[in-house]
Amino acid sequence: MRLEGRRALVTGGASGIGAAIAARLAAEGAEVVIGDLNDDGAAEVASEIGAAAGHLDVTRPESSIELVAEHGPFSILVNNAGTDEFGFFTDTDPGQWDRVLAVNLVGVLACTHAALPGMQVAGYGRVVNIASEAGRVGSKGSAVYSAAKGGVIAFTKVIAREGARFQITANAIAPGPIETPLLMGALEFGELGEKVIETMKAGTQLRRLGQPEEVAAAVAFLASDDASYVTGETLGVSGGLGMV
Ligand SMILES: NC(=O)c1ccc[n+]([C@@H]2O[C@H](COP(=O)([O-])OP(=O)(O)OC[C@H]3O[C@@H](n4cnc5c(N)ncnc54)[C@H](O)[C@@H]3O)[C@@H](O)[C@H]2O)c1
Numbered sequence: 001m002r003l004e005g006r007r008a009l010v011t012g013g014a015s016g017i018g019a020a021i022a023a024r025l026a027a028e029g030a031e032v033v034i035g036d037l038n039d040d041g042a043a044e045v046a047s048e049i050g051a052a053a054g055h056l057d058v059t060r061p062e063s064s065i066e067l068v069a070e071h072g073p074f075s076i077l078v079n080n081a082g083t084d085e086f087g088f089f090t091d092t093d094p095g096q097w098d099r100v101l102a103v104n105l106v107g108v109l110a111c112t113h114a115a116l117p118g119m120q121v122a123g124y125g126r127v128v129n130i131a132s133e134a135g136r137v138g139s140k141g142s143a144v145y146s147a148a149k150g151g152v153i154a155f156t157k158v159i160a161r162e163g164a165r166f167q168i169t170a171n172a173i174a175p176g177p178i179e180t181p182l183l184m185g186a187l188e189f190g191e192l193g194e195k196v197i198e199t200m201k202a203g204t205q206l207r208r209l210g211q212p213e214e215v216a217a218a219v220a221f222l223a224s225d226d227a228s229y230v231t232g233e234t235l236g237v238s239g240g241l242g243m244v
Contacts, residue, residue, distance in 0.1 A: 002224040004029035006126075009067070009074045011058055011111055012081030013051075014041030016180030017130060020212035021078055021219045023049045028220050033071045035064075035111075036081070056081075058107025064114035073118025076223045079108040079152075080130040084182060086189045086196065089143035097144050104148035105155075112159060116168070125168035126223045129156045130215070131234060133174045133242040141186075141196050149174075153234050160232030169231035171222045176238025177201060178210040205240030 008025045012018040013034030026032045026049040035056030036042040042053035054071050057063045058081045068074065083103045085096050108129055119125025134142050135149025152172060159170035177183055177200035186193030201209060218237045221227055236242045 001029035006030045006075045008076035010078045014038040017212045018080040019045045020216040024216035059102040061110040064110045068114040076126045077115040078128045084145040086141045100144040105151045120166045127170040128222045129172045131172040133238045157232045172234040174236045176241035
């Protein structure tokens, strides 16, 4: 029960990694609020784990502000909402760049901007950003996504620097290929999607896909006081995929 007395916002908690994070933080004693576009999915996960759910569209900054005003202040923020549109970069268009950056990068800025003032007043905070190994090594078929995730890693370091005097830590997690609807959705793109998943799997030392619970365990560590002297880091949870 490392997180007793803490209030946590998990964005994108209706599915995949976010649902596992919400469940793990709740199991460790946190009061969890799931913010997601998918209201039914968020309500379902919330009722299973004894959490609350609130509507959140991370691409609309006013939506983050409303959610924090209604359910905050939060001592833990997990920026997990994310999406991708697979395809070679030459086949993408500016509309796709906007959509992918809006969720994966601007969404992280918006939620952090909304949640940080409450942490500053409390003199305590834990920000955990779900980036990706794609943001460190670059993922074929995910150019804009990789750019966004690289941005999240750099942003995390700045929040670690600026948050330090308020006892706020900020860390990122770089998952490798994790078996969720997002990753398996790549299969809809046929051969390229299949190849991406197989290549990622082969690129891990452990030669397998990860499970959402394996990412959630790392988030719980970074959100807890066990990680009180850890800030500005990017922790790979990727079976060794991003090892240098
Ligand atoms: N699955 C992987 O292999 C993998 C690898 C590296 C990083 N990640 C990252 O992990 C995070 C979770 O991914 P996942 O695989 O669980 O995906 P998922 O598709 O299963 O879940 C994503 C969740 O985000 C929500 N969401 C999407 N757009 C939103 C918006 N505008 N506002 C609020 N919520 C929104 C969705 O409704 C969904 O519930 C993402 O940031 C993703 O980039 C995933």
